[in-house]
Amino acid sequence: MKLPLSFYQRNDAVLVARELLGKHIYTNIDGQLTGGVIVETEAYQGPEDRGSHAYNHRKTPRNEIMFKAGGVVYMYICYGIHDMLNVVTGTDGTSHAVLIRAVDPRVGIETMRERRNLFTEDTRLCRGPGALAKALGLVKAHNGINLLEDKIWIEDRNEIVNESDIIASARVGMNYDGPYKTIPWRFYMKGNKNVSKPHI
8 A cells, every 4th residue: 555645744754764664665667666775765855954055944956855844755866876766745835755665675776777777786786775766767847746756656565564564863964063974764664684784
């Protein structure tokens, strides 16, 4: 069952990031179904969060979708190279989001291999946000898509994720001083080989 908009439209991005672990994400791009289990996320709790694109209420053409009500996709390009998949959360105007950092691939693996030009190690297909976006066929043009549509969606398959199996650590790439550099808002499944590095 697709997650309802009420799942995303909560004002605690940290809670949403934790609860997205174990959920199944799918894309249907050009008739190709691909997907897997979310195993790593990061929460961005704007506007107080220095790591957020919406820090200090900053609103630009790039990040304006973050200010919409939760349940839409926020895509952006990192370093001019990598497309990054984020899920907007919270109520209208709150600018919270969750970065999907890694997926355990389950569906359409051959299509993912071709998109990534990677045929030897499936655990690398969706390891890291740039890799998983490419494997799932997602690009900047998918920015703003509603997660109730049939192009990209997330399902709850009633798979229980025990708290003891969740690791919380600092987010990756926070290059500034202060508490938001080390705040433990990155969550991943302990022992899962698809999780990006660094492991804590």
